[in-house]
Amino acid sequence: MAETFTVPQPLIDQYAREGAVLIPQPFRREWIDRLTARVHEIIRRWEAGATDYPVVRRGGGMGIQNVILRDPLYRRWAVESPVASIVGQVTQSRRVRFYFDNFFIKEGNGAENGTLVHHDVPAFGFQGTQLPSFWLALTDVDVDNAPLVTWAGSHGRCEHKFRSPIQKPGLPLLPGYREPRDIDAYLAEGGFERKLHLAKKGDAIMVHPYCIHGSLGQAEGVGPGLRIGFSSRWLGDDIRWHGTVYHEVESSTHPYPLADGAEPPADLFPVVWDRELGSVAERTGIFTTHITLEPRKGGTAVG
Numbered sequence: 453m454a455e456t457f458t459v460p461q462p463l464i465d466q467y468a469r470e471g472a473v474l475i476p477q478p479f480r481r482e483w484i485d486r487l488t489a490r491v492h493e494i495i496r497r498w499e500a501g502a503t504d505y506p507v508v509r510r511g512g513g514m515g516i517q518n519v520i521l522r523d524p525l526y527r528r529w530a531v532e533s534p535v536a537s538i539v540g541q542v543t544q545s546r547r548v549r550f551y552f553d554n555f556f557i558k559e560g561n562g563a564e565n566g567t568l569v570h571h572d573v574p575a576f577g578f579q580g581t582q583l584p585s586f587w588l589a590l591t592d593v594d595v596d597n598a599p600l601v602t603w604a605g606s607h608g609r610c611e612h613k614f615r616s617p618i619q620k621p622g623l624p625l626l627p628g629y630r631e632p633r634d635i636d637a638y639l640a641e642g643g644f645e646r647k648l649h650l651a652k653k654g655d656a657i658m659v660h661p662y663c664i665h666g667s668l669g670q671a672e673g674v675g676p677g678l679r680i681g682f683s684s685r686w687l688g689d690d691i692r693w694h695g696t697v698y699h700e701v702e703s704s705t706h707p708y709p710l711a712d713g714a715e716p717p718a719d720l721f722p723v724v725w726d727r728e729l730g731s732v733a734e735r736t737g738i739f740t741t742h743i744t745l746e747p748r749k750g751g752t753a754v755g
Contacts, residue, residue, distance in 0.1 A: 454731035455480070457534035459541040467542050471607030471663030472600075474649055475542075475656045479533055479588075484654040488590045490525050491516070491555060491680060506746065512565030512669070516555040518743050520684065526553075531733045535586060536686065536725035542658050543582040545688030546728075549721040551578070552744045558598040558670050558679035566598065566669035568617045569635055571606070573661045575616050576745075577699035578716060581607075582688025585659040589651040590680040596671035598679045600657055603644035607662035612638060619698065626696055635664060686724075687716050702745050 457478045467473040494516065497503040505522060508515045520526045529535065536548045558565050572585060593599050615625065617632040625631065630638075644664070649657050659665055670679060693710040695703050703709075706720070720742040724733045733739045 454532055454537075454734045455534050457538055459538055464542055464544070467658055467660070468544075470602070470604035470647070471660035472602040472604070472647070472649065472665065473542065473658055474651060475538065475658065477652070477654050478538055478656055479529075479535075479654060481654065483529055483533055484590065486525060487529060487588075487682070488653070488680070490523065491519070491590065491682070494519070494523070495557075509559075512559060514555070514557040514559055516557075518552055518746055519555065519682075520550070520553045521740065521743050527739065530684065531724070531731065531739055535684065536731070536733075538656070539584060539586055539658070539686040540688070540725055540727060543584055543688045545582045545690075546726070547689060547723045548725040549687040549716055550724050550740050551576075551583070551685035551687050551721070552746075553682065553684040556667075556681045556683060558667075567667040568632070569601075569664060569666040570617055570632060571614060571662050571664050572659070573610075574613050574619075574629060574698060576661075576685075577693055577695035577702045577710075578687060578691050579694045580688065580691040581610065581660065581662065582690050583661045583685065585661075585683045585685060587657040587659060588682045588684075589653055589655050589657070590682055591678055592653050593649075593651040593679060593681070595648065595650060595668075598667050598670050599651070600649040600659070600665060600667050600681075602647050602649065602659060602663055602665040603639050603642075604647050606639065606642060606644045606664040607660040609642070610662050612662075614638075615698065623697055626698070639664060687721060691716060705742070705744050705746060707742075 463473050463475055494503060494505050498505055498507040506517050520530050540548045613629050614632050614635050615629045651657060693714045694712060722738045726732050
């Protein structure tokens, strides 16, 4: 039976006000310990050349994408734990669908492995305010171990979109977008408070797609592989497809074209959690049929 967790109203209010909130220990410790052990196993197998998980290592860090759709344990967590319910409660969405996931692992020694300041909205063809990052700490994250940094309230002006600082070079600046170098001026003009999010292993941090954020680097001597953050992305009620030239990879993963302004199709992004029905995925056995943001192999969607 799907587990439950009631998010305290002050945390829901904080997310609405600031665009980011830390939720202390929303999952059973068994989940956290097993998820942590499993990602270390994935990394070991990848280093030995014995896994097809898409692991990328560069610049003092490591990324792994779409683990939920490949790994039975992570899939069970996505269905049986209260993660989708928490997303619905915090974003005030009636329904929640799964989008995709990423691991962000810092393994360098120094500030060079910090994350550039950005917001998430320009990276995805699906747009809206109810598309949070659910960032789960699988290690302790203190001030020396690459904590997340957000600017409280920076999500409130949704007319401002800054294209990704790691975007494919040569793409045009589309109407409605500004260059990432303009973010500092935007933050200064708005007077947004800079907040550092320290977390214990098992804490979750939810970040609004328009909230400006990044991370510090690891302090010298902290050592490799000691900061693991697992980010799953979820789609709420107001999400619609608005793909552009910035989203060609994502568009290539769809088995058929999506019309501009379309809701996430139910055959590709079925409802995982419903405010009235609870855990739909646990009851139906249908979680998702689609991997997003990863090119399909052989022309068919991978599930």
